[in-house]
Amino acid sequence: MANPLHEKSTFPEPHTSLYPFTSFNFAVEINVPGVSDKVCCASFSECDGLEITMDVKTIREGGNNGKQIRLTGPMNYGQLTLKRGMTDNLDLWKWATTMLTERSLRADAEVVLFAANGETERARFVLSRCVPLKIKAPAMNAKDGTIAIEEMQLAYESLTLKGV
Numbered sequence: 001m002a003n004p005l006h007e008k009s010t011f012p013e014p015h016t017s018l019y020p021f022t023s024f025n026f027a028v029e030i031n032v033p034g035v036s037d038k039v040c041c042a043s044f045s046e047c048d049g050l051e052i053t054m055d056v057k058t059i060r061e062g063g064n065n066g067k068q069i070r071l072t073g074p075m076n077y078g079q080l081t082l083k084r085g086m087t088d089n090l091d092l093w094k095w096a097t098t099m100l101t102e103r104s105l106r107a108d109a110e111v112v113l114f115a116a117n118g119e120t121e122r123a124r125f126v127l128s129r130c131v132p133l134k135i136k137a138p139a140m141n142a143k144d145g146t147i148a149i150e151e152m153q154l155a156y157e158s159l160t161l162k163g164v
Helices: 091-098
Strands: 026-032 036-039 046-048 052-060 068-077 079-085 107-114 121-136 149-155 158-163
Touching: 026 091, 036 091, 079 121, 091 121, 091 149
Parallel strands: none
Antiparallel strands: 026 036, 026 107, 046 079, 052 068, 079 149, 107 121, 121 149, 121 158
């Protein structure tokens, strides 16, 4: 039987990109059934927490102190933190409060990374079955002249990356 590691790779040929992606041109699209389509689309100033980690179990072979075996385990997903200047669009708050009565309500979200021109899509992160963990009102301070920033944290069940 042939070893699949020695067969021709099914991965696409890498294309050369001269410049890394920038992180300042992005949009966040959240679809909450029954609350709103495209909640706060493209209005977030910060987005953090797109991550996948894998649990690894280490096994030691008896008598072989110079080697360890790593077995892969389940995947874990991060928590997405979104920040935006608060507006009169209260869909994030409606979604969070709707969760009090509709515990099974989930949303799908996509984080779109654009090229420096702000129009060309470079990548799209797809988050499924999102649930709001936290919504935080902006800090109020009459001495500052800053924008009122609200924050939301989401848990998601899976994360996939769609290249464009």
